[in-house]
Amino acid sequence: SIRKISEEYDKVFVTGCLEPQNHHPRQNAAFVVLARNKELEGVLQSLKSIERHFNRWFNYPYVFLNDGDFDSTFKETVINHTSGTVEFGKIDPSMWGYPDWVDVAVAKEGVAKQGDQAIMYGGMESYHHMCRFYSGFFYKHELLQKYEWYWRLEPDIKYFCDITYDPFLKMAEANKTYGFTIAVKELRETVPNIFRYASAYKRLNNLTSKGLWEMFVEPPPEKPTSLPTDDPKYKAPLPEEILKMDPGRNALPEVDPEAMESENYNMCHFWSNFEIARLDWFRSKAYEDFFEMMDRSGGFWMERWGDAPIHSLAAGALLSPADIHYFRDFGYRHTTIQHCPANAPARQLPRIPFLEMTTTDEKKRKEEDEYWDQWDPVKENGVGCRCK
Ligand code: GDP
Ligand code: MN
Numbered sequence: 001s002i003r004k005i006s007e008e009y010d011k012v013f014v015t016g017c018l019e020p021q022n023h024h025p026r027q028n029a030a031f032v033v034l035a036r037n038k039e040l041e042g043v044l045q046s047l048k049s050i051e052r053h054f055n056r057w058f059n060y061p062y063v064f065l066n067d068g069d070f071d072s073t074f075k076e077t078v079i080n081h082t083s084g085t086v087e088f089g090k091i092d093p094s095m096w097g098y099p100d101w102v103d104v105a106v107a108k109e110g111v112a113k114q115g116d117q118a119i120m121y122g123g124m125e126s127y128h129h130m131c132r133f134y135s136g137f138f139y140k141h142e143l144l145q146k147y148e149w150y151w152r153l154e155p156d157i158k159y160f161c162d163i164t165y166d167p168f169l170k171m172a173e174a175n176k177t178y179g180f181t182i183a184v185k186e187l188r189e190t191v192p193n194i195f196r197y198a199s200a201y202k203r204l205n206n207l208t209s210k211g212l213w214e215m216f217v218e219p220p221p222e223k224p225t226s227l228p229t230d231d232p233k234y235k236a237p238l239p240e241e242i243l244k245m246d247p248g249r250n251a252l253p254e255v256d257p258e259a260m261e262s263e264n265y266n267m268c269h270f271w272s273n274f275e276i277a278r279l280d281w282f283r284s285k286a287y288e289d290f291f292e293m294m295d296r297s298g299g300f301w302m303e304r305w306g307d308a309p310i311h312s313l314a315a316g317a318l319l320s321p322a323d324i325h326y327f328r329d330f331g332y333r334h335t336t337i338q339h340c341p342a343n344a345p346a347r348q349l350p351r352i353p354f355l356e357m358t359t360t361d362e363k364k365r366k367e368e369d370e371y372w373d374q375w376d377p378v379k380e381n382g383v384g385c386r387c388k
Contacts, residue, residue, distance in 0.1 A: 010321065012329050013170040020057035020164045027168035029149035031055075031062045031084075032138060034130065037074045042155025047081045050153060054163040060151070061085040063143045067096045067129070087143050095137035096129050098301075107301035114304055119189050122304045132300040134272065134307035136291035139282040152275040160331025160340050167276050171325060178277045178315055179325040180270035181332045182339050188267055190304040195265030197297050198313035201290050210320035216313060218266040269312035273334045276327070281319075290314045 014021075031050070035043050061084040064070065070088045079086055098104050108125070115123015144150065149168045171179060195216075202213070281287060291310070299305045315324065331340040 010324065010326055013167070013174070013325075014165045014329065018164045020162075021166065022057040024166060024169055026058065026060060027149055027166065027172060028147055029060055029151065029168040030144070030147050031060060031153045032065065032144065032150045033062060033153045033155075034065045034134070034138070035155055036066060036068065037071050039155040040074050040077060043074075044077060044081060046153055046155055046157045047078065049157065049159045051081065051083055053159040053161060056083055057164070058166060059084045060168075061087070062153075063141075063147075063150075064088045065091055065138065065141060065143070067091045067126075067133075089141060089143040091133065091137075091141065095140065096133050099295075101296075102298070102301070107298070110298070110302040117189070119304055120187055122190065128301055128304060131305060131307050131310075132295070135300070135305070135310040136288075136295060139279045144279060147279055150275075150277065150279055152273065154273045154334060156335065157273065158333040158338075160333070160338075161329065163330060167327065171276060171278075174325065175323075176278075176325040177281045177319055177323040178270070178311075179275065179327050180272075181274045181327045181330045182271040182334075182337060183268055183312075184271050184337060185267040186269050186306065186309050190306060191265070191267075191299075191309055192303060193297070194294075194299060194303070194305050194309055194313065195263070197294055197299065198265075198290075198317060199263055201293050202317045204293075205286075205289070207317055209316075210318075212319055212321050212324065213316040216266060216268055216316045218264040220264075269306075269309040270315070271334070271337065272306075272308035272311050274327075274330075274332055275311070276325075284318075286318050287314055290317065 033043065033046075062078070062082055064078065064086065066088070067090070069090060075086075075088055098107060111123060111125050111128060121127040138144065139150075149171070151167070167179065170176075201207075202209075291314075294300075294305070294310060328339075329341045332338060
């Protein structure tokens with residue numbers, strides 16, 4: 001079972017308080033930060049946090065990427081706040097913006113329409129480009145070619161706990177591919193058709209689940225027990241969004257609706273503003289095919305597909321639970337959603353395998369949110385859930 005798999009394979013790497021375990025050589029890894037000049041303050045806050053809680057002992061390098069040019073204030077400030085070496089890269093238009101096969105007028109209209117519908121970030125062209133870049137291009141950037149691993153960092157994030165071991169080393173030792181700290185539900189209106197295409201990819205490539213796909217599938221509605229279970233009348237209905245959608249704009253061949261009937265997306269995804277992962281997985285032919293198919297559907301513009309559900313559904317199609325690591329011991333906050341291993345009451349319960357620890361449980365999430373609303377980092381002496 002999934003529970004057994006994750007109990008066996010996804011153990012916490014390190015328990016208890018440790019002196020920083022930095023006596024091993026660094027892995028071939030870097031922090032990756034996509035940002036704009038105007039985000040310097042938020043970037044600084046993130047750098048201070050990751051340096052204080054981890055990198056002052058480990059000195060991993062940073063790669064800063066931007067579709068524009070970083071100005072000298074940005075670069076100097078960043079260099080003054082980092083213990084590892086820093087490289088700044090510009091993103092080529094081939095990795096950012098509309099590719100030549102896209103009908104730009106149609107795409108722009110699609111974006112504008114999402115703006116009219118008040119879909120979060122839906123009307124913001126640059127956000128669509130950012131999501132597409134993080135879905136299919138960052139790992140191809142020349143500054144990342146030499147690296148085997150990356151750790152994604154965003155402006156305005158905070159680490160609460162000292163991270164006293166090298167997560168790259170531990171992931172390498174445990175043969176892990178992808179690590180996360182938080183899983184949440186996506187806003188349905190940003191990805192109405194994403195699952196149809198991800199499912200179609202799986203089916204077209206004859207991929208059978210390695211046990212992770214189920215994490216993203218809504219259980220079908222209960223069937224009356226008195227009726228034969230194979231009665232086609234009791235198949236799960238097509239989601240309304242799919243029935244309503246206008247397929248004319250999708251370049252992708254029509255997906256067989258019959259095959260879709262039994263599976264709906266439950267909106268769960270790894271929250272990708274934190275990620276520690278192997279770059280060679282993204283560079284694999286399987287991932288590349290997946291991205292290509294998703295990209296060609298037009299969903300990065302006609303909808304507002306985020307890189308988080310893209311990475312997650314790719315993982316679901318291609319990886320097994322054993323390839324995934326849940327960094328349940330990392331205290332992490334991005335904007336309003338956070339995870340703290342020690343302080344949150346829910347975390348003091350016996351460890352539950354990561355598939356059940358995702359915050360798709362609304363009640364659990366609410367409890368946690370309420371707890372964190374009351375949590376005062378100042379009163380707590382600013383130490384959050386540090387070991388010491
Ligand atoms: P949110 O976390 O989903 O609210 O989105 P953010 O605004 O934090 O964007 C995600 C990441 O992409 C952050 O690291 C941003 O700095 C970066 N980002 C977003 N849009 C752009 C853009 O147009 N240009 C650049 N260079 N970075 C961007
Ligand atoms: Mn962000």
